[in-house]
Each structure stands twice: as structure tokens, then as C-alpha cells.
Amino acid sequence: MQRSATRIAIAAATRRRPRMLADLLQSLQALDVPQGAELCFFFVENDAELTISELVDDFSRRSGWSARALHEPRRGISHARNAAMEAATEAGVDWLAFVDDDEQVRHDWLRLLWSGARESGAQLAGGPVLPVAPARGSSDEQNEVLAYFERAAAVSDARKDAAMATGQRFDLATNNWICDLHAFNLAGLRFDLRFGLSGGEDTDLSRRAYGAGLKLAWIAQAIVTEEVPAERLSARYIFERARAQSITKFQLLKAARPQRAPLDASVQVLFKGLSGSARIALSPISGRYGYFRGMRSLGIATGFWAGLRGVDQASYTRVTGE
Incomplete structure (x- = not known):
């Protein structure tokens, strides 16, 4: 009997960043499909109204992959990401990946992230996020801040590499993240609503996953880029x-x-x-x-x-x- 394909979902929460979301969708369209897998997508708009349906439907038509626009009006990133996890569970997804709506992925990102997680026996894995300049350009002063972000990211990534090599605990953020959804469901793991407006919900979930006995992995080759808005370059x-x-x-x-x-x-x-x-x-x-x-x-x-x-x-x- 032929084994069915592993179902992998990619999800992102979004709010009032249509141009950045469109850029993310453009990059996702070029993804390599890992051997033995089929893809689907969930994009959760965390705002009063659902406005991204046309954008998501167009992505689905162009890519040929199943993609759904979900509406989560309750304010908070934890609500939005939990909505994606529930939708993925209902769709029979095996592995769920998260990226942010201000990022772009490389064509080999998912293949490297998923294979790295499986090869290391991990139920939760993450990879680097490289900061890049805003699309509209930046001043010399802003470029200095960007250089700081780039260096700080490299230092943080090196620490995760070292922690994984020595068996120490490290935290994983959902801006480049994949989990074994079955393992998360068995452990009852979801994002804590208390941190929905403050941030840190992904750090909290990562630590609770580790505490529940799940294995974490750092996949240094699975890279995404993040456009840093000019407002943050100060x-x-x-x-x-x-x-x-x-x-x-x-x-x-x-x-x-x-x-x-x-x-x-x-x-x-x-x-x-x-x-x-x-x-x-x-x-x-x-x-x-x-x-x-x-x-x-x-x-x-x-x-x-x-x-x-x-x-x-x-x-x-x-x-x-x-």
C-alpha cells in the first residue's frame, strides 16, 4: 500500500502590511517542494476586517497550492497563531511552519528546515532570520543601525549553534519555525494569550515545548530574510x-x-x-x-x-x- 504524502502547512499572521505580505507570497511561490510532501498555506489576518482574501486567492491560483485566508478579529498575535494551528490540525497537517509577514524565504528554506528537523529527531526546529534594508532605501545613519542588527543576529545564531552542539536549552522564535503538529497537539501546546500583545509568546511556547520533553533543533542553513522598516532603524x-x-x-x-x-x-x-x-x-x-x-x-x-x-x-x- 502506497504511503500518503506528508502534509506540511506554512502559516503567517498579518496585520496592515499588504505590500510586505505580497512580497512574502511572491517568495513562497518559488519554494522547493520537499520530496514526499505536499504543501498548504494559512494566512491569518489579525484585524477588525478580512482584507487579504483576494491576495491569498491570487497566490493559490499562481502557485497551484491550497491557500486559505483566515480571519481572527481578537487582537493579539497569540490568537492569530493559535487560529493557524487549529486550522492546520483540522486539515490533517503533519508539520506546521511559521514565518512573519515582513519576511521573504529562499527557495530551499522549507526543504532544509524540514529535513533538518527530521534528521535531528526534533519536534520543533528553527533557523536564522537575516535583516535586510527597507525596500524604499535607508540613510547612512539607518544603515549603521541595520549593521548592528546584522551583527546582533549573527551573535545570537552562533549562540544557538553552540547550545545545540552542547545539548543546552535554547529558545526558538516563530519568525522561522517548524513543528511536528501531532506532537504539539498531544502535549496540548498552544501560544499563551497573556503574551498576545506584548511579544514573547514564542519564547514561552519554545520553553514549554522543551519542558514537555520535545526535542528542539537549530537549522543554520534554513534562512529567511526580514525587511526592517525604516521606523525601526533608530x-x-x-x-x-x-x-x-x-x-x-x-x-x-x-x-x-x-x-x-x-x-x-x-x-x-x-x-x-x-x-x-x-x-x-x-x-x-x-x-x-x-x-x-x-x-x-x-x-x-x-x-x-x-x-x-x-x-x-x-x-x-x-x-x-x-
Whole structure:
């Protein structure tokens, strides 16, 4: 009896970025189909109205693959991604991949990501996201910030490589991610709605997957690119993003270690505050990368301080890009 093909779904949540979504769809159209697999697609619009149906239907006609536009009006990225997981489960999907609507994939991305996950025996795998300049161009000052993002991404990727080689835990983000959907369903794993507006929902899910005994893998060859909007190419954005992420990290810390969380956060406030100030003071010597690292450290310090004071963050309510 001939074995049926493995069904792989690719999903993305989107909100008010039609041009970027169109660019993502254009790149997905050129995907290599992994041997022994068939593809389907789910695109979830997380807004008051469903406006992407025509775009998705056109993608389906051009590619020949099944593609559905889903509507999730409840605000929050966790709601949107959970909607994709439920739709994929109902469709009998075996593996579910996520990318972001501001990204573009390489033709071999899915093939490398899926084969890497299977060869390593993983139920959850991720790969690198390379930042690229905005389509409309960028100034010299913005290019300096982009260079910082590129270097920071390379450092983060190298750490994941090292962690996987030594068997240590590492976190995987849903901007380049694939999971064994059957394993996730058996473990009851979904995105936590508490982090739907703050971010960090993917870090939380990655850690819970690891805690449930699922194996994680880092597939360095499975690369996607992310267009960085001009609005993000500033030192202020580096600071604000680090602040928002650290508020969420404090919430994760409280959930995992409630007794130690205040002390650990206080250490971060002190250490990152001092190191950030020192990096900025030394930046005339160390260069712009040191300055941006300093801004990030100060953002981390203020984020943990805000978390200690009970401040919440809703960064998902602001859309950047087009």
C-alpha cells in the first residue's frame, strides 16, 4: 500500500502590511517542494476586517497550492497563531511552519528546515532570520543601525549553534519555525494569550515545548530574510524594543521562579544599567556598535525595572512597515 504524502502547512499572521505580505507570497511561490510532501498555506489576518482574501486567492491560483485566508478579529498575535494551528490540525497537517509577514524565504528554506528537523529527531526546529534594508532605501545613519542588527543576529545564531552542539536549552522564535503538529497537539501546546500583545509568546511556547520533553533543533542553513522598516532603524527603537522584551521576560521569570524573580530582575537592572552607561560613554572609542549595545542594555534595565513596578506592555498594537 502506497504511503500518503506528508502534509506540511506554512502559516503567517498579518496585520496592515499588504505590500510586505505580497512580497512574502511572491517568495513562497518559488519554494522547493520537499520530496514526499505536499504543501498548504494559512494566512491569518489579525484585524477588525478580512482584507487579504483576494491576495491569498491570487497566490493559490499562481502557485497551484491550497491557500486559505483566515480571519481572527481578537487582537493579539497569540490568537492569530493559535487560529493557524487549529486550522492546520483540522486539515490533517503533519508539520506546521511559521514565518512573519515582513519576511521573504529562499527557495530551499522549507526543504532544509524540514529535513533538518527530521534528521535531528526534533519536534520543533528553527533557523536564522537575516535583516535586510527597507525596500524604499535607508540613510547612512539607518544603515549603521541595520549593521548592528546584522551583527546582533549573527551573535545570537552562533549562540544557538553552540547550545545545540552542547545539548543546552535554547529558545526558538516563530519568525522561522517548524513543528511536528501531532506532537504539539498531544502535549496540548498552544501560544499563551497573556503574551498576545506584548511579544514573547514564542519564547514561552519554545520553553514549554522543551519542558514537555520535545526535542528542539537549530537549522543554520534554513534562512529567511526580514525587511526592517525604516521606523525601526533608530537607537530609540533599539531601546524601546529591549524595554518591551524585558518586561515580557520578567513575566516569564515570575511564572517560572516566582520567589527569585524580583532578585534576578534587580540584578539585571543594576548590571545592565551600569554596563549600558559604560558602553555609551566609551562609544566614541568603541564605535557605533558599542553605542547601540549600550542603548539595548539600558532598555533591558528599564524594562526589568518597569516589570518590577507592575508595568505591562502592548507593543503589538503598533504596526510598522507597509
